[in-house]
Amino acid sequence: MQQIILIIHVLASISLIALVLLQHGKGADVGAAFGSGASNTMFGSAGSTPFLVKVTGALAAVFFITSLGLTYLVSSHVKGHEMVTPIHKTIELPSAPTTESQKNAKELPVKEAPKKVLDTPN
Numbered sequence: 001m002q003q004i005i006l007i008i009h010v011l012a013s014i015s016l017i018a019l020v021l022l023q024h025g026k027g028a029d030v031g032a033a034f035g036s037g038a039s040n041t042m043f044g045s046a047g048s049t050p051f052l053v054k055v056t057g058a059l060a061a062v063f064f065i066t067s068l069g070l071t072y073l074v075s076s077h078v079k080g081h082e083m084v085t086p087i088h089k090t091i092e093l094p095s096a097p098t099t100e101s102q103k104n105a106k107e108l109p110v111k112e113a114p115k116k117v118l119d120t121p122n
Contacts, residue, residue, distance in 0.1 A: 002073045009066035016059045023052050 002070065002077075005066050005069050005073070009063065009070060012059050012062045012066060016056065016063055019052060019056045019059065023050075023056070
């Protein structure tokens with residue numbers, strides 16, 4: 001099932017890229033607003049939505065649906081198998097060797113710093 005959805009996903013993405021590259025933008029119609037065409041508005045005539053725009057929208061919907069389907073299938077597959085091993089289980093760090101001075105430093109008591117006496121005027 002996952003392979004069929006993946007094939008549909010790849011075909012939809014390639015087709016979506018091709019359709020977007022085939023279409024011309026709204027900026028291409030700006031020249032018609034300045035007297036070189038028969039348009040009533042600044043960005044071209046307000047007609048029905050072109051066929052390529054409808055097909056692009058449908059392919060975008062297919063692309064998003066297959067993306068969600070693949071995400072669901074992969075996440076349910078990961079829950080069944082532990083594919084990711086935590087890093088602390090895979091790497092064992094050697095303990096640092098302690099020197100004699102480090103052992104002695106741990107055993108010595110810490111001396112308090114002398115308190116500073118401030119003279120305050122009465």
